[in-house]
Amino acid sequence: MNNRSTPIYGQITGWGAYVPEKVLTNHDFPPELETSDEWIFQRTGIRARRIAAPDETTCTLSLHASRAALTQAGVQAAELDLIIVATSTPDHHTPPVSSQLQHSLGATDVPAFVIVTGCTGFVYALSTAYQFIHSGAYRTILVVGVELLSRFVDWTDRSMCVLFGDAAGAVVIQATERACGLRSFVLGSDGSQSEQIMMHGGGSAHPFSQEVLDNRQQYVQMNGREVFKFATRIVGPACEQAAAKAGLTLADIDWIIPHQANLRIIQAAAKTMDFPLERFVVNIEHYANTSAASIPLALTENLANGRILPTDRLLLVAFGAGLTWGAAVVEMSPR
Ligand SMILES: CC(C)(COP(=O)(O)OP(=O)(O)OC[C@H]1O[C@@H](n2cnc3c(N)ncnc32)[C@H](O)[C@@H]1OP(=O)(O)O)[C@@H](O)C(=O)NCCC(=O)NCCS
Structure with a gap:
């Protein structure tokens, strides 16, 4: 240790x-x-x-x-x-x-x-x-x-x-x-909203059965509108908290890499934040929502194309089932 x-x-x-x-x-x-x-x-x-x-x-x-x-x-x-x-x-x-x-x-x-x-x-x-x-x-x-x-x-x-x-x-x-590396993180969970994104069947509550299949409960279901509202509400504060925990403000961040769920969520969140929309990394157009993969995919793609530099300071922010959220400040190299 x-x-x-x-x-x-x-x-x-x-x-x-x-x-x-x-x-x-x-x-x-x-x-x-x-x-x-x-x-x-x-x-x-x-x-x-x-x-x-x-x-x-x-x-x-x-x-x-x-x-x-x-x-x-x-x-x-x-x-x-x-x-x-x-x-x-x-x-x-x-x-x-x-x-x-x-x-x-x-x-x-x-x-x-x-x-x-x-x-x-x-x-x-x-x-x-x-x-x-x-x-x-x-x-x-x-x-x-x-x-x-x-x-x-x-x-x-x-x-x-x-x-x-x-x-x-x-x-x-x-x-x-x-x-360098991970300089701060903020994690959260609100289980009172757990039904907003849910796969009802196949777990201990509703093991697989003909009934589960008949009700198509083997598939993910989502209350899109509620998730949308939650996401637009949480992204800004989560980013600001993560930056503050690193002793920074959003002005110190080179790029925000948000979870790619919906371009309108990113645009709406950006409006509530003192951070230009052009500095949000967005690739949802080509890949849709790839859930837990979306941030490392966007990171890799933009490091590979040279848009993100290996010296940049990044803020990663995500939200999803649970409902959960998380944000982290990452410095790619020592500053
Ligand atoms: C899902 C989402 C795109 C829906 O957008 P929306 O503007 O809220 O649309 P609504 O759900 O209100 O649906 C509006 C209408 O479009 C229809 N609709 C839904 N999907 C459709 C589709 N693929 N094509 C055409 N019409 C569609 C609905 O049936 C509804 O019709 P109605 O008004 O006749 O009932 C949006 O709520 C969203 O992105 N939410 C966040 C979800 C998310 O990304 N979750 C991942 C969590 S990490």
């Missing part, structure tokens, strides 16, 4: 993402769904999403993103001290997909666990990883945000199936004595 006076920080040294090859555009939905590119784009900012191939699973999506992040960091899987996977759509209820990923990576005997906080998962996972680094318990951690929601949405429900896509993103965090 960390008994030394010098604090230990956790720097993001590698990043990677994976999206399935198949692109499903707004024009590809069948006429019987009674939707349109116009409705979807105007209400959400989404034009397309990626859909996993039949032989792909949450584990295989994670594997691609993790390998890319490890390569970028120059870290071998066997050198990992811990693997944390944020997902609500694992391959199976049991075993944890984190152990499947650990084995697939060849990270023999490395501890691994899953965090299930819906779309907030990556921010929760990153904050958790940092505790292990900061305490001195572990020095090299892989954090994955992954979701294969196309298998958990009802493709006959136009209010849901147009919103989501499949993807994985991963980062490698390594201990350093140089001040």
Whole structure:
């Protein structure tokens, strides 16, 4: 454990993402769904999403993103001290997909666990990883945000199936004595609103049965309007709190990377904040809502295209099932 006076920080040294090859555009939905590119784009900012191939699973999506992040960091899987996977759509209820990923990576005997906080998962996972680094318990951690929601949405429900896509993103965090990495975090949960995003069937409350299937309760259901209101209310305060905890204001932040659920949520939140909309990283148009994967996917994509610099100061913010929320200030390198 960390008994030394010098604090230990956790720097993001590698990043990677994976999206399935198949692109499903707004024009590809069948006429019987009674939707349109116009409705979807105007209400959400989404034009397309990626859909996993039949032989792909949450584990295989994670594997691609993790390998890319490890390569970028120059870290071998066997050198990992811990693997944390944020997902609500694992391959199976049991075993944890984190152990499947650990084995697939060849990270023999490395501890691994899953965090299930819906779309907030990556921010929760990153904050958790940092505790292990900061305490001195572990020095090299892989954090994955992954979701294969196309298998958990009802493709006959136009209010849901147009919103989501499949993807994985991963980062490698390594201990350093140089001040950088995760500088603050804010996490929250309001279980009184748990029914706003819910998969009713398949858990201990309603195990799988013919009745569950007849009621289509094996699929995620959502009260979109309520989630929308919650998200627009929480994003601004969560960002301001995370910045303040890092001893900063929003003026000190280079980019906000929000969870990509709806462009209108981002626009509405931006209006309540003293932060220009152009400095929000947005890619929802191409991938839709990829839940726990959306932030590491946007991070990776924008580091790869040079929009985000490896020296930038970022603010990550997410909201989702629970209802939960989370925000974190991340400095990519010492300033
Ligand atoms: C889901 C969401 C896009 C719906 O937008 P909205 O403007 O609130 O739309 P509403 O739910 O009020 O529905 C308006 C109408 O559009 C219809 N509609 C819903 N989905 C549609 C679709 N894909 N195509 C066409 N019409 C659709 C509804 O049936 C409704 O019709 P009605 O007025 O005749 O009943 C929006 O509420 C949202 O993005 N919420 C946040 C959800 C989210 O991202 N959750 C993830 C959590 S991390």
